[in-house]
Amino acid sequence: MLDFKVAKDTCTRCGLCVADCPAHVIDTAEGFPLITAEKEAGCYRCQHCFAVCPTGAVSILGLDPAESTPLTGDWRPDPAQLETLIKGRRSVRRYKPENLEPELMQRLLEVAWHAPTGVNTRQVRFTVIDDRDKLASFRDELLAGIKRLVQDNALPEGLAFFADFVKLWEEQGVDVLFRGAPHLLVASVSSKAVSPLQDCVIALSYFELFAQANGVGTVWDGLAKIAIADLVPEAQATLGIPEDHTLGYCMAFGKPAVQYARTVQHRGALIHRV
Incomplete structure (x- = not known):
C-alpha cells in the first residue's frame, strides 16, 4: 500500500x-x-x-x-568548497591504527545509502567490517586462500602478481590488499537488479565524498574485490554476502595518517561535443 x-x-x-x-x-x-x-x-x-x-x-x-529536512534558503554547499573537495580527494593508503567512532560510521553509511539507483530499486547492501581486528582476521583468511592458489599454481592468468602480496605480507608485514585501513565496505546487490554494478559504484562514490568531507580517508579497493569475488569466493560467506548478490566493489577506509597539501593538476577534461 x-x-x-x-x-x-x-x-x-x-x-x-x-x-x-x-x-x-x-x-x-x-x-x-x-x-x-x-x-x-x-x-x-x-x-x-x-x-x-x-x-x-x-x-x-x-x-x-x-x-524531513527543509530545502529552503541557502542549503546547497558552497560550490568552490565542493570543487576543492572533488579535486583534492586522494586515494588514502596510510591509516591510523584505530577504529572510527561508531556514530560517525553509521552516519556515513546512512547518508551514502541515499545514492540513486536504477528505477529506484534501492537494493544496494552495505557489508561493513567495523573493527580493525576483524579486518585483520579477514585479511589473514584472504591471504591464506591466495597462498593455497600460489602453492597449487592455480592463480588465474593475469593475476600471478597476487603471489607477491602474500610474500610482502609474510616477509615485510606490508598489507597491499587493504593498505593498513581499519575498515572495509563492500557494496553488493541482487543480481536481478536493473543495474547492479552501476548502483554499487554510485553508492560508494557518495560514501567516498561524504567520508572525505568528514575527514575520513578512503581508497577504491579493486584488489580486495578481485580477491573476494574471484580468488577466494568462500570469503563472501565469511562476510555474509547473499549468494544471489553481485559484488559491485570494495572500499577501504579509516582515519588517514597522511595530509595532502594541495590539489593535483590533471590535464584538461576529455570532452566531445555533439
Whole structure:
C-alpha cells in the first residue's frame, strides 16, 4: 500500500506533484491529487511528490513531511568548497591504527545509502567490517586462500602478481590488499537488479565524498574485490554476502595518517561535443 494522502486544508492544488511524477500515476479528483488503486503498482516510490510539495500537504508510504529536512534558503554547499573537495580527494593508503567512532560510521553509511539507483530499486547492501581486528582476521583468511592458489599454481592468468602480496605480507608485514585501513565496505546487490554494478559504484562514490568531507580517508579497493569475488569466493560467506548478490566493489577506509597539501593538476577534461 502506498498510503498516499493529501491534506486538503494545506494543499494549494498547484499541480507540482502531478507534473513531477516520473511514473505519471498521480491524477486529480475535484482538483486534489490522488493515486487510484489501479495505478499504485506503477509508482516508483521515489517520493518526488512528497519532496516537491511546497506546503507539505502530500504524504506517501506513511511518511511525515515534518520529519524531513527543509530545502529552503541557502542549503546547497558552497560550490568552490565542493570543487576543492572533488579535486583534492586522494586515494588514502596510510591509516591510523584505530577504529572510527561508531556514530560517525553509521552516519556515513546512512547518508551514502541515499545514492540513486536504477528505477529506484534501492537494493544496494552495505557489508561493513567495523573493527580493525576483524579486518585483520579477514585479511589473514584472504591471504591464506591466495597462498593455497600460489602453492597449487592455480592463480588465474593475469593475476600471478597476487603471489607477491602474500610474500610482502609474510616477509615485510606490508598489507597491499587493504593498505593498513581499519575498515572495509563492500557494496553488493541482487543480481536481478536493473543495474547492479552501476548502483554499487554510485553508492560508494557518495560514501567516498561524504567520508572525505568528514575527514575520513578512503581508497577504491579493486584488489580486495578481485580477491573476494574471484580468488577466494568462500570469503563472501565469511562476510555474509547473499549468494544471489553481485559484488559491485570494495572500499577501504579509516582515519588517514597522511595530509595532502594541495590539489593535483590533471590535464584538461576529455570532452566531445555533439
